[in-house]
Amino acid sequence: MSEGFDPDGFGQNDPDYRSRRTPRVAVDESASLTPPDRYKVEIKVRDVSASGFMAECAQPVLIGSNILLEIPGVGPVHAQVRWQLGNKMGGMFLDPISLARWEWTAVRSPEAV
Numbered sequence: 703m704s705e706g707f708d709p710d711g712f713g714q715n716d717p718d719y720r721s722r723r724t725p726r727v728a729v730d731e732s733a734s735l736t737p738p739d740r741y742k743v744e745i746k747v748r749d750v751s752a753s754g755f756m757a758e759c760a761q762p763v764l765i766g767s768n769i770l771l772e773i774p775g776v777g778p779v780h781a782q783v784r785w786q787l788g789n790k791m792g793g794m795f796l797d798p799i800s801l802a803r804w805e806w807t808a809v810r811s812p813e814a815v
Contacts, residue, residue, distance in 0.1 A: 724751040724752045724753045724754075724798075725751060726749040726750065726751045726756075727749060727750055727751065727801060728748070728749050729747055729748065729749060729750055730746065730747075730748065731746070731747050731774075732744065732745070732746055732747075732774075733745055733746075733747050733757070733771060733772055733773055733774065734771075734772045735757075735759070735763070735769045735770065735771045735772070735781075735793075736769060736770045736772070737763050737764065737767055737769050737783075738764075738767055738768065738769075742772070743759060743760075743761045743763070745757040745758060745759045745791075746758040746759075748790075750801065751801075752795075752798045752799055752800065752801055753794060753795055753798050754781070754784070754792060754793055754794040754795055755771070755781070755792070755793050755795075756790065756791070756792045757790070757791055757792075757793070758789050758790055758791075759786070759789060759790075759791045760789055762786065763783050763786060763791060764783065765783050765784065765785060765786055766782065766783060766784075767782070767783050768780065768781070768782050768796070769781050769782070769783060769793065771793065776799075779795060779799060780795070780796040780797070781793040781794060781795050781796060782794050782796060
């Protein structure tokens with residue numbers, strides 16, 4: 703592990719760290735993912751952006767593997783696992799998505815509340 707790695711900051715002190723291009727939205731929602739040659743695994747998505755997500759996952763998932771993330775109200779989204787540390791994992795969507803499509807992150811009008 704690189705010196706200066708901060709698990710809560712995901713390596714901002716590491717000289718190889720690259721800042722995120724898209725802002726993240728905190729969520730606390732259940733979803734499922736399907737790794738290659740495996741059954742569905744339940745996860746808890748903790749944050750999401752147009753380009754990726756961070757989730758808690760009790761099962762180890764191979765870094766670099768392509769997965770199918772099933773999002774309620776959106777459907778299947780193809781992603782690649784980029785990191786896993788303990789029970790936390792991060793993925794990059796293979797095609798950026800619009801957060802407005804997700805009921806988790808869509809801005810709701812005051813009448814809808």
